[in-house]
Amino acid sequence: MHFHTKNIHFPNKEKAKEVSKTKPIYQTSAFTFTDFEDMEDYYNGEKSYLYTRMGNPNSDDLGKGVAELEGAEAGVASASGLSAILAGVLAVAKTGDHIIATQDLYGGTWSLFSSDLQDFGIEVSFVDMEDREAIEAAVKENTVLLYSESITNPLLRVEDIEGLAQIASANNLKLMIDNTFATPYLIRPLESGADIVAHSATKYIGGHSDVTAGVVTGSAELMAKAKAKVGMLGSNIGPFDAWLGVRGLKTLSIRMQKQCENAQALAKALDGLEGISKVYYPQAASAQGNGAVVTIELDTAADIITFSKNLGWIKVVPTLAGLETSVTYPVATSHRPLPEELREKLGVTKQMIRISVGIEDERDIIAAFEEALKETLHKANV
Numbered sequence: 595m596h597f598h599t600k601n602i603h604f605p606n607k608e609k610a611k612e613v614s615k616t617k618p619i620y621q622t623s624a625f626t627f628t629d630f631e632d633m634e635d636y637y638n639g640e641k642s643y644l645y646t647r648m649g650n651p652n653s654d655d656l657g658k659g660v661a662e663l664e665g666a667e668a669g670v671a672s673a674s675g676l677s678a679i680l681a682g683v684l685a686v687a688k689t690g691d692h693i694i695a696t697q698d699l700y701g702g703t704w705s706l707f708s709s710d711l712q713d714f715g716i717e718v719s720f721v722d723m724e725d726r727e728a729i730e731a732a733v734k735e736n737t738v739l740l741y742s743e744s745i746t747n748p749l750l751r752v753e754d755i756e757g758l759a760q761i762a763s764a765n766n767l768k769l770m771i772d773n774t775f776a777t778p779y780l781i782r783p784l785e786s787g788a789d790i791v792a793h794s795a796t797k798y799i800g801g802h803s804d805v806t807a808g809v810v811t812g813s814a815e816l817m818a819k820a821k822a823k824v825g826m827l828g829s830n831i832g833p834f835d836a837w838l839g840v841r842g843l844k845t846l847s848i849r850m851q852k853q854c855e856n857a858q859a860l861a862k863a864l865d866g867l868e869g870i871s872k873v874y875y876p877q878a879a880s881a882q883g884n885g886a887v888v889t890i891e892l893d894t895a896a897d898i899i900t901f902s903k904n905l906g907w908i909k910v911v912p913t914l915a916g917l918e919t920s921v922t923y924p925v926a927t928s929h930r931p932l933p934e935e936l937r938e939k940l941g942v943t944k945q946m947i948r949i950s951v952g953i954e955d956e957r958d959i960i961a962a963f964e965e966a967l968k969e970t971l972h973k974a975n976v
């Protein structure tokens with residue numbers, strides 16, 4: 595099957611088993627049994643569900659759906675992207691182990707790695723993932739995991755996953771990739787040698803800004819470990835949220851296709867405009883498109899607050915990936931936890947705006963940004 599077909603047909607493959615065309619919501623905390631012997635079958639592995647914290651048909655559906663699109667053996671859904679990342683990390687690393695992570699991380703992951711994991715006794719080194727020598731120099735005897743993002747935030751650097759997979763296998767490390775920005779529609783890291791892929795399903799997988807969710811995918815062996823962590827940390831996703839995640843996932847490919855086209859057009863239209871000093875947009879992220887996020891840097895003549903006040907119908911949010919075009923201010927939101935020196939070193943500046951491009955007509959999107967820019971420059975000149 596091609597991606598668009600696979601995307602819409604993954605759930606409810608069994609044709610006759612259920613009467614309902616969509617998966618029912620198993621809004622239950624537990625499952626019942628005929629007797630104690632029957633209940634024992636759960637522990638024997640003959641039955642799948644016992645208690646929702648340990649597993650539920652709706653959360654399994656979300657995990658399986660993303661796993662299928664990523665080309666993974668298994669997937670585990672959880673209550674958020676961060677909990678999925680944590681479950682994936684803990685499937686590989688324990689106290690006393692060491693992780694090498696990219697320095698240009700999503701801020702929440704940066705906090706988790708630089709503070710909470712250290713509290714668990716898991717050490718993390720942050721390196722420039724484009725510097726192969728720096729990665730190799732950071733490898734220690736207790737290093738178990740290499741961690742990066744397929745398309746980074748907000749600078750939209752496209753990671754060389756195959757190159758990282760070579761380093762990982764040469765050093766006997768597992769490779770984990772946060773594929774939130776790319777989604778499997780654009781990039782499938784497991785096909786390039788990664789071992790684990792994590793998603794904030796709050797973003798493109800869910801796609802409608804109505805659910806907080808996460809998914810981690812990989813081999814059946816690693817995902818069994820990740821699933822046990824989600825159960826024991828109590829970071830399972832509720833049945834309705836999982837159902838919303840699946841409902842969103844069904845239209846992933848068609849949303850991404852449109853959002854990528856709009857983003858490509860917007861990046862082209864903004865490039866070279868007066869008031870914009872730089873447009874960040876990937877050139878060759880994948881054959882299907884280059885992502886739905888465009889980052890711009892205003893020049894110092896254009897006041898960033900004035901710009902944000904003149905965006906008309908474009909929403910100002912702390913996040914990305916909804917159906918509607920929105921903007922965020924990375925230094926104040928996603929990258930707030932990063933130390934200022936690191937932000938400066940990375941080039942995440944105070945004049946930078948990250949645009950999450952929606953499914954509207956590209957002409958309206960472009961016009962709204964041109965108008966905001968015109969107003970901002972006009973106000974600067976009076």
Ligand SMILES: *Cc1c(COP(=O)(O)O)cnc(C)c1O
Binds near residue numbers: 675
């Ligand atoms: C939002 C985000 C996360 C965290 O996901 P939550 O669902 O908010 O927990 C992780 N990685 C990236 C790249 C993100 O954009």
